[in-house]
Amino acid sequence: MIQLRFTTLVEAPLTVAFDVARSLGRPWPQPLREVESERPYRDVYQAAPRSGRPTLTHTRHFTATSAGTRVDEQVSWEPRLPGVLGVLLDRAVLRGRVVRAMQAHLDAYSAAAARRALEVVQVVGAALVDDRARVLVAQRGSGSLAGLWEFPGGKVEPGEADLSALVRECAEELGVQVRPESFLGEVPLDGVVAGGTPGASTMRLWWGRITGGELVAHEHTELRWLRADELEDLDWIAADRPLLPAVRALLTHL
Template identity: 45%
Template structure:
C-alpha cells in the first residue's frame, strides 16, 4: 500500500508561446545543462510556491526576456519533462507593450512562423505542443487578415467560434 503522505505531485514548469504577427517566440538554450545546450524552447520556468501559473509565467518573461506579457489560455496537454517529477504547461501570451524581448538567458531568440517550427531542434517537452502552436499561428494569420484577434487574451472571439471573451 502506498502512503499518501509520500506521494508528491510533479513540479509544474510553465512556458509562454508569445505570438506576434503570426509568429511565435522561441529561445535557444545556452550552455547549462550541457546536454540541453543548443536545443530550442518556449521561454518560461518553474512555478514557485504561492504563485499561480500565470503569475509565474509573467515573472519568468520579465526575468528571461525583459518584457511584460498578458497570459492567455493553455495550449495542449501537460508534457512530461522528467516523468513523475516535472511537467510543462504551455500558455499563449502577448507582449503587453511594444517592446523587443532580449535574450537574457538564451543564446538567441527567434520569431518562427508555422512553417519554420520544424527548422530548429526542440526540447522534447516543448515539441509536444508544436502541432497546436502551428494551428494557432495559422489561425492568427487568417484572423489578422480579417482584422480580428480571437486567440489573444481578452479579445472578442470570431462569430461562431464558441469562445467566450475573457474579462480583465
C-alpha cells in the same frame, strides 16, 4: 452492457494525476488486470469473471486543462443474468453500489493528487505571438539541454500561480511584460527537474502577447520569431515536440 461515466477535475499535473490514480488502485473487491496503459494519458483495467460476479472494465483518460487534469472514467460490465431482467436487476442494485464506491474513491483521489502536486515542481512555458502570426522561440544557453530550442518560461515557485510564474519568467528572461491568453497544452518532462522525482514534472504551455518592454535575451543564446511552417525544422528540446501541433494550429488560425 451497462456503462457508467465519471468526470473529475484534479488540481494536479497530468503525471501526478496519473501516478496517484494508479497508486490508489480501484474501488473494487475483485483483483484487476491491466489491459492497457499509456502514461500519463490513459489506462484500462479489467476484473476477470468470477462466479456470481460480472466482468468489469474500468477505463480512465487523463486530459490537461487550464485548471488541472480532467479524468474521464468509464466503468462497464455485462449484466450477471441474461436478458432484460439482468439489465434491470443490475441497474437497480449494482449500479448504485458502483456509483457510491466511485464517488468515495474519487473524493479521496482528488484530495491525494492535489496534496502530491504540491511536492512536484512544475514548469510553465509561453508561446508569445506577434501581430504577424509568428511565435517567439529561445535557444537554451547552458546545462544539459544547451543549444536546444524551447519556449521561454521556467519553474513555478512554491505557492505561486502558474500564470504569475509565466509573467515573472518572461520579465526575467526576456525583459518584457506579457499578457497570457489561453492554455495550449501540457507535456511530461523527462528526467529530474529541480531535484524532484524523475519523470514527475510537466511543462504547461500558454500562448500570450507581449504588451510592453524591450525584448532582450537575458538568459538565452538566441531568440527567433518563427512562422507556423518553420516550427518543425528547429532542434527542439524533445519534450516540447508534442506541443508543436497546437502552436502551429494557433498561428494558422489567428
